[in-house]
Amino acid sequence: MAVAAATQTPGSKHNIEAMREAFYARIAKKDMAPLWKVMKNVVTKEPVTRTKPHVWPYADIKSLVMESGGLITAEEAERRVLILENPGMHGESRITNTMFAGVQMIMPGEVAPAHRHVSSAIRFILDGEGAYTAVEGEKAFMSPGDFVITANWAPHDHGNPSDKPMLWLDVLDFPAVNFYEASFAEHFDDATQETTRKDGDSLSFYGSGVLPDGTRTMNRSPVINYTYARTRPIIERMMQSGDIDKRHGARVRYANPVTGGPVLPTMGANLAMLPKGFKGEPYRSTDGAVFVCAEGRGTTDVDGEVLEWGKNDVFVVPPWKRYAHNASEQSVLFSISDRPAQEALGIWREGN
Numbered sequence: 001m002a003v004a005a006a007t008q009t010p011g012s013k014h015n016i017e018a019m020r021e022a023f024y025a026r027i028a029k030k031d032m033a034p035l036w037k038v039m040k041n042v043v044t045k046e047p048v049t050r051t052k053p054h055v056w057p058y059a060d061i062k063s064l065v066m067e068s069g070g071l072i073t074a075e076e077a078e079r080r081v082l083i084l085e086n087p088g089m090h091g092e093s094r095i096t097n098t099m100f101a102g103v104q105m106i107m108p109g110e111v112a113p114a115h116r117h118v119s120s121a122i123r124f125i126l127d128g129e130g131a132y133t134a135v136e137g138e139k140a141f142m143s144p145g146d147f148v149i150t151a152n153w154a155p156h157d158h159g160n161p162s163d164k165p166m167l168w169l170d171v172l173d174f175p176a177v178n179f180y181e182a183s184f185a186e187h188f189d190d191a192t193q194e195t196t197r198k199d200g201d202s203l204s205f206y207g208s209g210v211l212p213d214g215t216r217t218m219n220r221s222p223v224i225n226y227t228y229a230r231t232r233p234i235i236e237r238m239m240q241s242g243d244i245d246k247r248h249g250a251r252v253r254y255a256n257p258v259t260g261g262p263v264l265p266t267m268g269a270n271l272a273m274l275p276k277g278f279k280g281e282p283y284r285s286t287d288g289a290v291f292v293c294a295e296g297r298g299t300t301d302v303d304g305e306v307l308e309w310g311k312n313d314v315f316v317v318p319p320w321k322r323y324a325h326n327a328s329e330q331s332v333l334f335s336i337s338d339r340p341a342q343e344a345l346g347i348w349r350e351g352n
């Protein structure tokens with residue numbers, strides 16, 4: 001045996017290298033490999049990411065999504081969505097390693113048919129008025145700034161009875177679900193679901209400081225639509241009272257009102273108001289985040305790269321990259337990340 005021979009007669013440096021390479025070639029045929037050759041790459045000292053910081057200006061998004069409306073119907077497409085592809089991961093349908101983001105449009109009179117899937121989704125509404133998402137028996141009519149959730153395996157469909165196109169940002173956790181190879185999806189015979197609850201029922205029942213008798217604890221929020229009309233005045237009041245975080249501004253976390261936990265087990269979201277002239281202190285955390293500017297104008301410095309944003313622009317900050325927000329006007333930033341999943345696994349960290 002070559003290895004036995006090596007231990008008996010230690011050779012020159014050249015010989016030992018040759019023997020190692022021969023050994024690696026032999027064990028490769030048995031589907032094995034030496035950890036010591038890859039250790040530094042697989043157990044890194046600090047997070048390594050392929051995610052690049054990037055901005056998608058809304059002017060580009062809107063004109064291209066509108067153009068797609070002339071190419072395919074929502075029903076044909078099932079969902080008419082343009083994927084926001086991270087420039088570091090083209091062709092992989094993701095904006096960070098764990099999240100998908102895209103902008104969906106539904107034209108007047110269109111229906112995006114009912115389906116369900118293991119991946120959880122959130123919508124953040126950008127443009128239009130009067131289209132709805134029907135989920136879990138509730139038909140939620142959406143307005144700009146609303147935050148709508150579609151939990152794991154919840155049937156959902158979208159329709160637009162208004163006379164204007166409606167656009168929203170979709171963020172899903174399917175890159176994470178697919179990492180676990182745990183994806184299921186199914187379609188329904190009927191394009192739209194029967195709804196049994198009125199628009200706003202879930203927010204009224206669960207988001208008002210009281211809970212209906214018999215409310216069960218779930219690992220995700222029972223609220224379907226966290227409306228901008230309800231959330232914006234809260235961050236404005238925080239800002240006016242001086243409750244302004246030096247990194248994040250006057251910020252709230254969208255919460256499951258039954259448990260206080262995140263809205264979904266895999267993704268969590270925030271809404272922040274930055275006063276005019278805000279110069280945020282640097283911050284970093286292991287969750288890469290997708291931001292939408294709901295109001296205002298400013299920049300975010302990500303490791304020396306300046307991302308400029310205005311209303312409805314979408315931008316992404318990679319994991320563990322130091323960033324700081326600056327607001328040239330009073331601004332509102334929505335953000336979403338995989339922080340709840342990382343916290344559940346005990347791997348989330350933050351720093352400055």
Ligand SMILES: [Fe+2]
Binds near residue numbers: 117156
């Ligand atoms: Fe869906």
